[in-house]
Amino acid sequence: MNRHTAITHFILIIGAMFMTLPVWVAFMTSTHAPETILREGLQFWPGGHFLETYNEVLFEPGGVMKKVTALGMMKNSLILGIGFSVGKVIISMFAAYAIVYFRFRMANFLFWIIFMTLLLPLEVRIIPSYKVVADLGLLDTHTGLIVPLIASATGTFFFRQFFRSVPDEILEAARLDGASAWRFFIDILVPLSKTMIAAILIIMFVVGWNQYLWPLIMTTKEENYTLVIGIKQIYQVLNEGGELPQFQKAFALTILATLPPVLVVLVFQKWFVKGLVESEK
Amino acid sequence: MKRVQFEHSPIPYLFVAPQLLIIAIFFLWPAGQAVYQSFLLEDAFGLSSQFVWFRNYSDTIFNESWLQSAWFTAIFSTLVTFLSLGLALLLAVKANEVIRGASTYKTLLMWAYAIAPPVAGLMGNLMFNPLIGDMYHFMNSFGYDFDHKLHETDAAFVVILISVWKQVSVNFIFFLSGLQGIPKSVTEAATMDCKSPTRRFWTITFPLLAPTTFFLMVTNITYAFFETFGIIDTTTQGAPGGATTTLVYKVFQDGFRGADIGGSSAQSVVLMLVVLVLTVIQFRFIERKVHY
Numbered sequence: 001m002n003r004h005t006a007i008t009h010f011i012l013i014i015g016a017m018f019m020t021l022p023v024w025v026a027f028m029t030s031t032h033a034p035e036t037i038l039r040e041g042l043q044f045w046p047g048g049h050f051l052e053t054y055n056e057v058l059f060e061p062g063g064v065m066k067k068v069t070a071l072g073m074m075k076n077s078l079i080l081g082i083g084f085s086v087g088k089v090i091i092s093m094f095a096a097y098a099i100v101y102f103r104f105r106m107a108n109f110l111f112w113i114i115f116m117t118l119l120l121p122l123e124v125r126i127i128p129s130y131k132v133v134a135d136l137g138l139l140d141t142h143t144g145l146i147v148p149l150i151a152s153a154t155g156t157f158f159f160r161q162f163f164r165s166v167p168d169e170i171l172e173a174a175r176l177d178g179a180s181a182w183r184f185f186i187d188i189l190v191p192l193s194k195t196m197i198a199a200i201l202i203i204m205f206v207v208g209w210n211q212y213l214w215p216l217i218m219t220t221k222e223e224n225y226t227l228v229i230g231i232k233q234i235y236q237v238l239n240e241g242g243e244l245p246q247f248q249k250a251f252a253l254t255i256l257a258t259l260p261p262v263l264v265v266l267v268f269q270k271w272f273v274k275g276l277v278e279s280e281k
Numbered sequence: 282m283k284r285v286q287f288e289h290s291p292i293p294y295l296f297v298a299p300q301l302l303i304i305a306i307f308f309l310w311p312a313g314q315a316v317y318q319s320f321l322l323e324d325a326f327g328l329s330s331q332f333v334w335f336r337n338y339s340d341t342i343f344n345e346s347w348l349q350s351a352w353f354t355a356i357f358s359t360l361v362t363f364l365s366l367g368l369a370l371l372l373a374v375k376a377n378e379v380i381r382g383a384s385t386y387k388t389l390l391m392w393a394y395a396i397a398p399p400v401a402g403l404m405g406n407l408m409f410n411p412l413i414g415d416m417y418h419f420m421n422s423f424g425y426d427f428d429h430k431l432h433e434t435d436a437a438f439v440v441i442l443i444s445v446w447k448q449v450s451v452n453f454i455f456f457l458s459g460l461q462g463i464p465k466s467v468t469e470a471a472t473m474d475c476k477s478p479t480r481r482f483w484t485i486t487f488p489l490l491a492p493t494t495f496f497l498m499v500t501n502i503t504y505a506f507f508e509t510f511g512i513i514d515t516t517t518q519g520a521p522g523g524a525t526t527t528l529v530y531k532v533f534q535d536g537f538r539g540a541d542i543g544g545s546s547a548q549s550v551v552l553m554l555v556v557l558v559l560t561v562i563q564f565r566f567i568e569r570k571v572h573y
Contacts, residue, residue, distance in 0.1 A: 004478075008375045009382075015372040016389035019450065022404050023396075025415075029407075041413045095300040102293035110297055117308050120556065123507045123529050124549045127536040128314035129307065136306075148307040156300065181292045210397030212511040217537065228397045232515055235403060247413055254404055261395035266388065273391075276451075277458045 023258065030054075030251035037247045049248060057252045070256050073227040077209050077260070080226055083146040084208030085201045092155030093193070097185055099156075100163040101171065114153040122149065122214055130217055140224050149214060155200060162196050162278075163189070199275020202268045206261045227257040312553075319546035337547035347548065350519075350526040357441060357527060358505035365445045366497060369452030370490075374482065376453075377460040387457065393450040399511030405443040406516050429517065433524035436517045440525050443516065444509045452497055459493035460486070499559060506556070528552055 025042050032047030057070045098104075099111055122129060129148055138144025166189070174184045190197070209228070216229045225233070231253040265272050319337050323330040341347050376386050393401075408416040409429055420427035420435075429435040463486065471485040487494075510529050513519060519526035519534065526534065532552065536545030 005379070008378050011375050012372065012379065012382075012386045012390075015368070015375075016386055018446070019393050020389050022408060022446070023393075026404055026407070037413055041418070042408070042415045091300050091303065094296040098293035098296035102290075102296075104293045107293070110301065113304060113309075114300065117304055120308070120312060120553050121503075121507045123510060124532065124552045124556070125308075125311045125315045126533060127542060127545055127549070128311035128318065131314065132307065132311050147303055151303050151307040153300065153304070181290070206395050210395075210400075212397060212399045212514075213533070216514075228399055228511075231403060232399065235406070235515075245412070247407065247410075250403070250407060254400055254407075257400045258396050261397070262392055265395040266392060269388065269391075273454055273458065276454060 023255075026251045027255050030248050030255055032248055034246055034248055038245065053248045053252045054256075057249050057256070067222045068225055068230060070227065070230075070253055072223065073225050073230040074256065074260070076224060077226040077228065077257075079142055080145055080211060080215065081205045081209035081260075083142060084149055084211075085204035087146060088150050088155045088204050089197055089200055091150060092153065093159050093190075093197075095153070095156045096159035096163055097189065100160055101181075101184075114156055117151060117153045118157070122152070126213065126217065129214075133218055139218055140221050144218055145215060145224075146208075149208070149211065155204065158200055158275075158278075159193070159196070162193060166192060195271060196275065196278070198268070199271045199278070202264055202272045203275050205264055209261045227253070231257055315546045315549045315553075317546075318542055319550045321543050321546075323542050333543070337543040338551070341544050341547045342551065346523055346526075347528075347531065349523055350528055350531045353437070353525065354506065354527045357437070357444075357509075357525075358502050360441050361444045361448065361505040361509070362498060362501040364441070365448040365452055365501060366494065368445065369449045370456050370494075372449070373453050373456035373460055374486075376457055390453050391450045393447065394454065396447065397511065398444075398447055398508050399515045401443050401447045402512035402515030405439060405446075405512075409439055409516075431521055433521055436521055436525045440509070440513055440517055443512050444505065447512065448501060448504055452501070455493055455497055456490065459490050463489050499562060502559060503556070506552075528555075 025044060028046055029037055029043045030053055031050040032043050033049050036047065037043065059069055059071060061067055061069050095114065099107060099114075133139060133144045133148060136144070138147075170188060170192075171184065174188055179187070209226075211226070212228055215226050216232075219225055219229070222230075222233075231250070234253060235250050320332055320334060321330045322333040322336065372390055376383060376390065379386065405416075408414045409420075411417050411428075417427065426432075427435050429439045467485070467489075471481050475481045475484065506527065507529055509527065510533070513525060513527060513530050517525045519530055528548065529552065532545050532548045535541045535548065539545075
């Protein structure tokens with residue numbers, strides 16, 4: 001190995017450590033007893049309290065009202081992640097199909113309306129959005145949690161881009177065979193888009209799971225907390241109240257909030273990278 | 282548009298209907314409300330309101346705390362963008378060079394993409410905890426009195442560090458795939474013509490990456506503007522004294538904590554305009570870059 005290669009590896013190792021060490025330390029610290037953490041600080045190697053800590057956070061109710069377990073919050077996060085990604089893929093495929101494959105009077109106008117949603121993330125219209133959802137009586141419901149997030153049309157643009165790259169001959173052939181618009185969509189376009197759909201499902205699952213501001217303001221009941229917002233409330237409880245701070249639990253919750261999206265990304269790495277790069281070009 | 286398309290029919294309307302319905306209810310309506318409310322002055326209980334033209338705007342924009350957070354947002358997004366882009370580019374170039382362990386490095390460098398910003402923030406929160414945080418003690422070991430709860434620059438440092446950490450992996454993915462998209466023949470020709478790897482990088486490779494870099498700059502600015510909300514809310518909450526409050530965080534604080542609907546709406550509208558400019562740049566660029 002020459003000197004240049006050695007330096008290259010050195011830089012990559014430092015980079016990899018910078019990216020992974022915080023999570024490693026969080027995981028290792030979560031396996032120690034609270035006294036150990038308080039006495040010695042963060043831990044770099046496994047301790048003997050893994051089962052105890054994770055058992056406690058997963059199954060014993062915590063939080064201010066003592067009503068919610070990490071398992072319950074994970075369920076809510078999963079509903080949000082899956083509902084958001086599936087809903088977004090279906091709705092945006094439909095819209096992109098109409099925009100790309102049909103000539104109709106309002107097409108351009110509708111395209112610009114859809115495009116406008118990209119300009120304004122939920123964060124900037126957060127208060128009126130909250131009011132709308134509250135007026136519709138959708139606070140603390142899955143519909144109220146998921147549907148407003150789907151209102152941004154990122155997915156439509158991914159699929160629009162993709163459909164435009166599908167050769168015209170395919171539609172010509174389908175029409176010669178007398179395929180209806182719906183048949184063409186279901187029997188030809190959807191199978192053709194399989195990898196693209198998978199890639200976008202993965203990306204959107206991560207986006208949905210990681211939502212913060214919207215679930216934070218629109219869920220009021222502890223039972224409805226997703227993991228990402230629930231851990232913040234639990235952190236606050238852990239630090240207050242005169243008892244020994246339960247740092248190991250805080251770290252364990254952090255790891256639990258990180259694990260599902262990271263696993264999804266690692267397992268489907270290829271599709272994920274493909275989708276991310278192709279769709280955002 | 283496709284050369285071949287289906288004929289006129291009500292079918293396309295049926296296909297766009299679900300999306301349009303959602304957009305109308307959860308986007309157009311609240312966005313319109315934001316604009317409307319930015320002209321209203323409501324009493325504290327929301328019982329009566331009065332049309333006040335641009336008073337909310339003038340109250341908001343010429344307000345010292347808004348200007349402070351605008352200034353912080355500018356510095357913050359510039360630093361986050363350049364640091365995370367620079368770091369990601371360096372790592373991508375190196376990862377593209379190595380043969381042994383390439384996929385391991387790739388995996389280790391990109392997985393943090395999946396971590397939610399607020400979770401990264403909470404992790405940073407613990408790392409910088411005065412009781413147990415090694416980072417806290419590490420910073421203090423240089424004889425400098427580090428305390429991100431009290432000092433503005435220290436707080437900004439913590440928020441920027443976490444935001445950069447969170448953003449490096451996604452930039453890395455884009456840079457790496459950009460590098461791998463450069464044809465072998467180009468690289469080989471460049472190697473023959475130019476001996477110095479540094480010069481080769483800046484004269485051949487970097488210009489070829491320019492579209493990716495530009496695209497990433499826009500997305501990174503958007504990230505720094507909006508997605509870092511979770512990081513700020515879980516670390517400093519805008520403290521000390523509003524020193525780490527970004528514009529988006531201020532919209533939330535004034536609207537939800539301060540119950541100043543009019544002022545917060547006016548801020549939203551100003552932010553929308555900022556994002557509008559950013560996105561128009563981005564869209565023009567994307568359309569130019571993609572060849573169908």
